[in-house]
Amino acid sequence: MAPVKFRVRGLKQAFHWLFLAVGAFSVLMLAFSTYTYVSYAEDGYGMRLHVSGAELVGSKLYITFDASNPGKLDMAAWGWGNVTVGGGQAYGFYLALDLQAEKSSTAVASADLTAEDIAAIYAGAGIGISLPMSIHVPDRDLTTRTVLTAENLEVGT
Amino acid sequence: MEGGSDPVRAIGDLWARQDGQGSEFDFSMYDSRPWMAVKVLLSLCIITLIFLLYGLRELPWTLYGSAIGMLVLGFGPFFAGLVLGYSFERPKMALACTIAISLASTALCFALMILPRMMGLAEYGPMFMSDIWYNGFFIPFLITITFVPAGTMLGTSTNIQE
Numbered sequence: 183m184a185p186v187k188f189r190v191r192g193l194k195q196a197f198h199w200l201f202l203a204v205g206a207f208s209v210l211m212l213a214f215s216t217y218t219y220v221s222y223a224e225d226g227y228g229m230r231l232h233v234s235g236a237e238l239v240g241s242k243l244y245i246t247f248d249a250s251n252p253g254k255l256d257m258a259a260w261g262w263g264n265v266t267v268g269g270g271q272a273y274g275f276y277l278a279l280d281l282q283a284e285k286s287s288t289a290v291a292s293a294d295l296t297a298e299d300i301a302a303i304y305a306g307a308g309i310g311i312s313l314p315m316s317i318h319v320p321d322r323d324l325t326t327r328t329v330l331t332a333e334n335l336e337v338g339t
Numbered sequence: 340m341e342g343g344s345d346p347v348r349a350i351g352d353l354w355a356r357q358d359g360q361g362s363e364f365d366f367s368m369y370d371s372r373p374w375m376a377v378k379v380l381l382s383l384c385i386i387t388l389i390f391l392l393y394g395l396r397e398l399p400w401t402l403y404g405s406a407i408g409m410l411v412l413g414f415g416p417f418f419a420g421l422v423l424g425y426s427f428e429r430p431k432m433a434l435a436c437t438i439a440i441s442l443a444s445t446a447l448c449f450a451l452m453i454l455p456r457m458m459g460l461a462e463y464g465p466m467f468m469s470d471i472w473y474n475g476f477f478i479p480f481l482i483t484i485t486f487v488p489a490g491t492m493l494g495t496s497t498n499i500q501e
Binding site (some may be wrong): 202 | 382385396397399401421456
């Protein structure tokens with residue numbers, strides 16, 4: 183196929199080519215934005231949540247969670263989670279987060295461990311976390327859910 | 340008054356010469372059916388995207404809340420109307436078509452904003468619909484009746500030879 187040759191003959195022609203380029207880009211952006219918005223409503227509402235560290239102090243296990251809210255709507259998240267040591271007994275903990283627009287937040291949850299599990303951690307066992315959370319966005323008047331799971335996390339001692 | 344008529348006559352002569360020159364712009368190509376179909380479809384996408392990105396404040400790439408966002412909200416549909424207006428020689432037809440396209444974009448934006456609620460993906464309270472009516476219908480409607488016709492008239496007026 184011969185290469186396309188064109189000279190911009192005037193402002194109108196330039197505007198038409200610019201329009202084509204912007205239009206092609208906007209078709210893709212429209213599909214992607216709609217998909218992102220729908221997946222926000224289904225799970226998590228854009229909140230990024232991960233475990234940033236776990237530490238054993240005495241008989242208490244402290245788990246640090248980092249959460250960030252990239253959008254311009256405030257949100258509140260809360261939930262009851264479970265932590266297990268090497269797949270053994272599950273310890274419950276409660277986590278609540280208040281995330282303002284475009285801000286990050288850190289929260290710490292703690293659980294009292296049995297002597298057995300403390301020994302397992304010192305022996306190098308990892309912890310598993312399961313945390314289902316409810317997320318409420320006041321400006322949109324909606325509530326949705328997300329689940330954070332992590333396995334075999336290292337614990338600092 | 341006689342002293343002022345020479346510049347006036349000179350300008351009149353200049354315009355008469357320019358009218359005779361004609362335009363190099365290939366109207367017959369850009370008025371053709373495939374091009375018009377592409378223009379209508381892409382205008383629909385561009386205007387819907389701009390309205391949607393303004394209404395969806397939760398997206399990190401939203402247009403809400405920034406000066407650049409407001410400029411894009413106003414002048415994006417303006418330029419879409421401008422390029423659409425280039426295909427018309429009759430202003431009334433141009434206005435009717437572009438306002439219809441922009442109203443269709445408003446309806447599409449509204450539908451996309453309530454899509455998660457229609458799909459039942461989360462639990463919604465009554466304030467959700469109130470926000471959607473404001474950001475998903477009222478603001479786009481304001482743009483439809485102001486910036487889009489302004490761009491259309493500017494585009495169409497370049498095709499009118501007087």
